[in-house]
């Protein structure tokens with residue numbers, strides 16, 4: 001491991017204790033989580049999709065219904081995983097069978113709600129009717145069924161997280177805690193794939209080749225509990241097989257591809273709104289550069305952004321996933337920077353002139369690539385990388401250990417400091433960032449901040465960032481560098497309330513933040529990758 005040496009701020013714990021503490025937060029986690037091991041992206045996706053196809057989500061009165069439910073469902077087949085969670089809409093139990101045919105048999109045998117006027121639509125979402133005589137079930141009968149993750153779908157409170165961070169033994173440890181306490185849980189990832197499965201299953205009936213993929217932070221290893229689900233619905237698959245002389249008739253389409261896409265999305269939005277159980281509050285944002293449908297999934301307690309056909313977001317996710325797997329420090333620094341930016345108000349949940357999480361991660365990746373002794377390779381080192389928007393297939397960005405192996409053993413807190421210093425003196429007015437080459441190039445236009453989109457080199461990922469926001473970013477990184485340097489020098493730097501290390505960094509300071517006081521000017525939405533419209 002790169003973490004053989006530790007800075008010990010408190011002097012309370014022995015190295016062994018630190019090691020144990022550290023690994024419990026960071027290195028070894030029992031659950032399979034995106035980015036925490038070297039599973040290839042495609043294998044990760046396949047496994048998660050299989051889990052979704054073999055799963056059902058059942059609403060129950062309370063978790064006490066579990067033994068009866070488990071016993072009832074066992075007759076369809078072997079059950080591998082049972083997870084419970086609660087939302088304001090009730091209690092839910094996710095059951096995963098060992099085979100998708102068992103889940104299908106369960107769905108085949110399920111009935112309609114006689115007292116409801118609604119049309120019954122087949123979906124993996126059910127509820128468990130109270131039996132005539134609630135049977136007392138002896139726990140021996142459901143021996144293997146263990147209900148877990150009671151709180152596996154909720155976001156840790158700020159107070160609890162801060163106290164965990166306060167009790168850490170080093171800044172490095174604090175960064176590990178941010179990852180382990182805020183990253184997506186196994187249950188949360190399962191629910192995201194289940195959401196995609198529901199959409200895919202629905203549209204497969206008329207478009208058998210259609211596919212729905214979760215992407216963005218839900219799958220790239222940088223997601224935190226409570227983040228939105230980004231999803232691509234791909235319905236424009238063309239059959240590659242040209243040997244047949246019989247060709248399907250198709251609907252005459254609109255001349256304009258964009259209009260056609262908007263009309264299709266309108267129709268998809270209607271189906272979601274009118275037919276799909278759990279889907280609520282459907283909003284269509286069809287004028288944006290990337291048209292999307294937003295909805296809230298009440299059973300899964302998820303906010304979903306659905307876009308269509310363009311797989312470049314999925315390729316981006318695979319690249320980020322691969323970067324996160326190259327070195328354990330990558331996710332730690334990205335989680336830390338995202339949290340820092342969120343707390344000091346550099347990022348904002350609604351879209352606008354401020355930097356996005358996506359751009360922030362890109363800045364971190366570029367920083368790690370340009371080090372004298374790089375922690376990450378340039379994207380053009382990946383096999384299969386090409387600058388194209390061709391998206392027939394999911395690509396496999398393979399980077400074997402022999403191709404890139406860093407011998408940079410720099411400590412996380414030092415790396416964090418270098419990040420802030422690097423951007424304190426970055427020449428945003430003349431330089432553009434290229435993750436493809438791992439360096440900077442002359443800025444092609446007058447945007448305040450320019451990060452070249454690896455899948456469309458003429459597009460600037462941070463085009464939305466205004467000059468004021470870029471200026472603010474520069475001020476904040478300088479400020480952060482100064483604070484962190486002081487923290488590192490002081491060793492123990494407890495403030496009145498016991499804050500030290502990152503907690504002193506995660507503080508809103510006295511610098512005036514223009515956007516807090518001014519209503520943002522109207523932005524041209526066509527210029528925005530309109531993801532986070534609330």
Ligand code: GTP
Pocket residue numbers: 215216217218222223224227228230312313314316317356357358453459460461462529531532
């Ligand atoms: P959070 O949702 O904030 O946790 O992060 P995220 O990475 O999921 O970002 P977001 O939901 O804003 O966007 C989802 C995905 O869309 C990203 O991971 C990118 O792949 C892609 N994306 C977002 N913004 C842009 C952009 O400005 N340009 C391009 N080309 N792709 C973008």
Ligand code: MG
Pocket residue numbers: 216217218227228229230
């Ligand atoms: Mg997202």
